[in-house]
Amino acid sequence: MGRQTLSLLQGTLDLVVLKALMFGPRHGYEVARWVRTTTDGELTVDDGALYTALHRLQKRGWLKAEWGSTEQNRRAKYYALTPAGRRQLAAEATSWERYAQAIFKVLNASAEAA
Amino acid sequence: MENVRRWFRLGDVERDVDEELALYFDETVRELEASGLSSAAAREEAERRFGDARVYRRELLAIDRRSERRQRWVARWEAVRDTARHAVRSVVRAPALAVGIVLAFALGIGANATMYATVERLLLRPPPHIEDAGGVRRLLVHRAMGLGERIHTSSIAFPDYLDFARTQGFAQVAAQYPSDLMLGSGESAEEVRGLFVTASWWPLLGVQPVLGRFFTAAEDRFGGARVAVLSHRRWLGEYGGAPDVLGRTIDFGHGPYTIIGVTPKGFTGIDLRPVDFFAPFMTAGEQLQGGTEWAEERNWHWLRAIARVAPGVSVEAAEAEATRHHRAGRASDTHYDRDVEVVAAPLLDAQGPNAPSEVAVARWLLGVATVVLLIACLNVANLLLARMIRQRREIAIRLALGVSRARLVAQIVVEGLILGVLGGAAALLLALWGGTYVQRMLLPDVDWDGSLSGTVVLVVLGLSLLAGVLSALVPAVQASRPRVLDGLRASGGGITRSTARVRATLSMVQAALSVVLLIGAGLFVRSLDSIRSGDFGIDPWNVAYVRPVFHVGTVEPAERLEYNRRALERVSRLDGVEAATMIAGVPFWTAYAYELTVPGLDSIPRTTRGGPYANVVSRDYFHVLGVDVVRGRAFDERDTRASTPVLVLSASFAQALWPGEDPIGRCIQVDGADRPCAEIVGVVEDASYGSLVEEVTYQYYMLFDQALVTRPPEGLLVRFPNDTKPVLAAVQREMLGVDDRVRFVRGTTLEEMLAPELRQWRLGAVMFSLFGLLALTVAAIGLYSVLAFDVAQRVREIGLRTALGATTRTIMGLVVARAAAITAAGVVLGIAVAFALAPRLESMLYGVGARDPLTFLGVAVTLGVISIAAAGLPALRAAKVDPNVALRAD
Numbered sequence A: 001m002g003r004q005t006l007s008l009l010q011g012t013l014d015l016v017v018l019k020a021l022m023f024g025p026r027h028g029y030e031v032a033r034w035v036r037t038t039t040d041g042e043l044t045v046d047d048g049a050l051y052t053a054l055h056r057l058q059k060r061g062w063l064k065a066e067w068g069s070t071e072q073n074r075r076a077k078y079y080a081l082t083p084a085g086r087r088q089l090a091a092e093a094t095s096w097e098r099y100a101q102a103i104f105k106v107l108n109a110s111a112e113a114a
Numbered sequence B: 001m002e003n004v005r006r007w008f009r010l011g012d013v014e015r016d017v018d019e020e021l022a023l024y025f026d027e028t029v030r031e032l033e034a035s036g037l038s039s040a041a042a043r044e045e046a047e048r049r050f051g052d053a054r055v056y057r058r059e060l061l062a063i064d065r066r067s068e069r070r071q072r073w074v075a076r077w078e079a080v081r082d083t084a085r086h087a088v089r090s091v092v093r094a095p096a097l098a099v100g101i102v103l104a105f106a107l108g109i110g111a112n113a114t115m116y117a118t119v120e121r122l123l124l125r126p127p128p129h130i131e132d133a134g135g136v137r138r139l140l141v142h143r144a145m146g147l148g149e150r151i152h153t154s155s156i157a158f159p160d161y162l163d164f165a166r167t168q169g170f171a172q173v174a175a176q177y178p179s180d181l182m183l184g185s186g187e188s189a190e191e192v193r194g195l196f197v198t199a200s201w202w203p204l205l206g207v208q209p210v211l212g213r214f215f216t217a218a219e220d221r222f223g224g225a226r227v228a229v230l231s232h233r234r235w236l237g238e239y240g241g242a243p244d245v246l247g248r249t250i251d252f253g254h255g256p257y258t259i260i261g262v263t264p265k266g267f268t269g270i271d272l273r274p275v276d277f278f279a280p281f282m283t284a285g286e287q288l289q290g291g292t293e294w295a296e297e298r299n300w301h302w303l304r305a306i307a308r309v310a311p312g313v314s315v316e317a318a319e320a321e322a323t324r325h326h327r328a329g330r331a332s333d334t335h336y337d338r339d340v341e342v343v344a345a346p347l348l349d350a351q352g353p354n355a356p357s358e359v360a361v362a363r364w365l366l367g368v369a370t371v372v373l374l375i376a377c378l379n380v381a382n383l384l385l386a387r388m389i390r391q392r393r394e395i396a397i398r399l400a401l402g403v404s405r406a407r408l409v410a411q412i413v414v415e416g417l418i419l420g421v422l423g424g425a426a427a428l429l430l431a432l433w434g435g436t437y438v439q440r441m442l443l444p445d446v447d448w449d450g451s452l453s454g455t456v457v458l459v460v461l462g463l464s465l466l467a468g469v470l471s472a473l474v475p476a477v478q479a480s481r482p483r484v485l486d487g488l489r490a491s492g493g494g495i496t497r498s499t500a501r502v503r504a505t506l507s508m509v510q511a512a513l514s515v516v517l518l519i520g521a522g523l524f525v526r527s528l529d530s531i532r533s534g535d536f537g538i539d540p541w542n543v544a545y546v547r548p549v550f551h552v553g554t555v556e557p558a559e560r561l562e563y564n565r566r567a568l569e570r571v572s573r574l575d576g577v578e579a580a581t582m583i584a585g586v587p588f589w590t591a592y593a594y595e596l597t598v599p600g601l602d603s604i605p606r607t608t609r610g611g612p613y614a615n616v617v618s619r620d621y622f623h624v625l626g627v628d629v630v631r632g633r634a635f636d637e638r639d640t641r642a643s644t645p646v647l648v649l650s651a652s653f654a655q656a657l658w659p660g661e662d663p664i665g666r667c668i669q670v671d672g673a674d675r676p677c678a679e680i681v682g683v684v685e686d687a688s689y690g691s692l693v694e695e696v697t698y699q700y701y702m703l704f705d706q707a708l709v710t711r712p713p714e715g716l717l718v719r720f721p722n723d724t725k726p727v728l729a730a731v732q733r734e735m736l737g738v739d740d741r742v743r744f745v746r747g748t749t750l751e752e753m754l755a756p757e758l759r760q761w762r763l764g765a766v767m768f769s770l771f772g773l774l775a776l777t778v779a780a781i782g783l784y785s786v787l788a789f790d791v792a793q794r795v796r797e798i799g800l801r802t803a804l805g806a807t808t809r810t811i812m813g814l815v816v817a818r819a820a821a822i823t824a825a826g827v828v829l830g831i832a833v834a835f836a837l838a839p840r841l842e843s844m845l846y847g848v849g850a851r852d853p854l855t856f857l858g859v860a861v862t863l864g865v866i867s868i869a870a871a872g873l874p875a876l877r878a879a880k881v882d883p884n885v886a887l888r889a890d
Helices: A002-021 A028-038 A045-061 A082-106 B013-034 B038-051 B053-093 B095-124 B160-164 B203-204 B232-239 B283-289 B315-329 B358-390 B391-401 B405-442 B455-480 B482-490 B494-534 B557-572 B621-625 B651-657 B727-740 B748-793 B795-803 B808-844 B853-879 B884-886
Strands: A063-069 A077-079 B138-146 B149-151 B170-183 B192-195 B227-230 B249-251 B258-262 B279-280 B304-309 B341-346 B543-550 B579-585 B613-617 B629-632 B647-651 B667-668 B678-686 B698-703 B714-717 B742-749
Touching: A002 A028, A002 A045, A002 A082, A028 A045, A028 A077, A028 B013, A028 B557, A045 A063, A045 B038, A077 A082, A077 B013, A077 B727, A082 B258, B013 B038, B038 B053, B053 B095, B053 B405, B095 B358, B095 B455, B095 B621, B095 B748, B138 B315, B149 B557, B160 B170, B160 B304, B160 B315, B160 B853, B170 B203, B170 B283, B170 B742, B192 B283, B203 B304, B227 B232, B279 B283, B283 B494, B304 B315, B315 B341, B358 B391, B358 B405, B358 B455, B358 B494, B358 B808, B391 B405, B405 B748, B455 B494, B494 B748, B494 B808, B494 B853, B543 B727, B543 B748, B557 B579, B557 B714, B557 B727, B579 B613, B579 B621, B621 B714, B629 B651, B647 B651, B647 B727, B714 B727, B727 B742, B742 B748, B748 B795, B748 B808, B748 B853, B795 B808, B795 B884, B808 B853
Parallel strands: B192 B279, B227 B258, B613 B698, B647 B678
Antiparallel strands: A063 A077, B138 B149, B138 B304, B138 B341, B170 B192, B170 B304, B227 B279, B249 B258, B543 B714, B543 B742, B579 B714, B629 B678, B647 B698, B667 B678
């Protein structure tokens, strides 16, 4: 994996992780499971990378973490979006959508337009 | 999720990451097993999904550790910011209190800055522009004067200087002689300060000219070039800093000197006394003395020498060698001290054996300034403590919100620091002004503008921080005591009692320190008073010394007598002149000694101060100086050129010569055994001539008319019935008119000549009084604040007492009694301290004991009066408490 791909991947990964927490606090395993089920396993990314993203985003102040208990009464670290994280999610989602639309237009372009 | 959450704990990063990952693996394996995989397959699949666990774990740890470090800094910063914010808010919310505290600090720190700047200039900093000032040595001679004890003298004869210059252990040796010169003539003559220095003086000090050059050895010789170097001060003042000043000439009355250079700004040589001109030692010496005899004369001690010790030679070795040369040079002088020693003393006089008396006083004043600051700190502590009690509800709320005790203490300290620094800034302004004042008062001969050095600014900053912390200490300690905090939380009156004791103690200590300062002030004031009214044998007030200066080469020494005789006649007839006399010896300046022979006595008695000293005078001398005749008569019209020569002796001299016998009519031969008998006609009281406060010296007086010795008069002493100044100018004019060979007439009052001697006491009196009053004011305000606060805190109690029938008098009595108790304790403590310190002050006082009961009593009474005054307002307020209101409130 070249650096270019990684950083692109990282940006995408951040978006995915932020989105995963949009509906409420989750711990790491829950995030990983949500990503897998939502993408039907299409996204081939290490769950370890998801954890790295979680910690990195926490350090940047987009996520906050609190220790709580799972339903099985196990200690777990729950991540939640901070207001800054929520803003970041909105911004990244918008730019990702515009990017995707632009690519989509390119793929559907006809020769006359030039 | 509703469970009790705990904050993400700092630390244990590793454990947290491991726990988080363990949960992932356990949950994934459980889920996969549930979908039918074997335990081993599930484990394998989980590891595949996660990726390289070791790498990711390391990455997670790295991120978390960085994050944790940053959070810790943020937490710290937030704590500081929060503390500072609370402290600032606390300061701003009570602006009147803040202003009061800043003012108290400003006075306390300002007093210290001023005194420190002075002591630094006097004691610590070498004169400016001297290269490696630590290596410059003043050459002193440690020898016995007459039969007296040894002293360190800086005055040496020119041949002595040549002996020093021969010393191999000195790399460089130079000589200097200060001489006040006159420019112009008549009434417009201007006195300027000259310094004659050898050519070696410039390279020895390592100073460089800002304009032109300094003179060389080729110019510094008999018949050498008449060149002069201007001081920067003179250059700016008289020549407007014009660069073309080089080549211009100045005339001191001996012909023109060409200006060849200008010294750097502020350069005054090895002393701090201002200088206008520097001239070559040999050239100017020959001109000014009208000859070169002084170069051979060993009995005339007039110049001063400095040296640099040669590299690799110890100061002791150089001193020993110089001592050898000095003793060899003096070998033929039988009256000279055989055991004389040469001392290479430090450049800074204050560090050497001849420290001026102001130095001791300045040191004391620095101590006094410290006490003033201490009082200011105590007062501020008291104010902060009172404020803390007033804010106890807010403090209680903050404690309940979980603010730690340490945070609370930190806040109080930060508040103290803020106030301290503000006070320090104000103190700098005060010190700028104070420095100028002290310079004028204490150091009029010092070329220093009273400006503040970087060190002083640093000292002020240090003091500000120290004062801030010190003042916050007492309230901070109180705040950190759990018992007090419990009291605060309960918002009850319990705490006020415990802190009330602390506050009363602080106030008491302030009173005690004020007592000490005021006693010091009182002692110096009384010293100055005793000096002014003291009996020194002479009465120096309202007497002036006038001296004619003739155009060079116009008047032979023998003609001076004739001139002065005519001048005396005319001056005596002037309105506003009570009496006048010619003198050979000028009081506090010159004294002469002659060989005396008394028939029937083998030797002449001497005192430890040398002598017997002679003066040649005219008839009214004793009247002019207010010296009383105790036996026989003073000189009068019977004593003429033709009559038998007569002498008047001082009482102790007469007593020493003929113990218990009548000296009148006896014979003394002056200036040789072959001279005719002079008959003693009178005995006068002993008088101080060397300095105001001195041990007895033996003195005798003779008349110019009878010419027992051939010494011409130096000038006249004139007594005025009252203030000297207005008539002095008329006397000078009259003397100018006597003869046109007079270039100008110098006039000074004896009081001016004595000013440096009085300065020590005047300085002590003024500065101690100033600081003492400052301390008293601050202490009185402190006492007032304690009492006022007490009354405010005890409103309910007072209301209750009033309701139960206490009279206004009883209530007011309560407050006054408290003030009296605090003050009395302070006075007792202060007097005890002053009593203990007394022996150290003794040597600086005159005519009053350091344990002078009158001074002690006066200060005690003053404190009593002030304390009752401070109690007045709070007592009235207490008396006005309305029980109806008081008992209903809170």
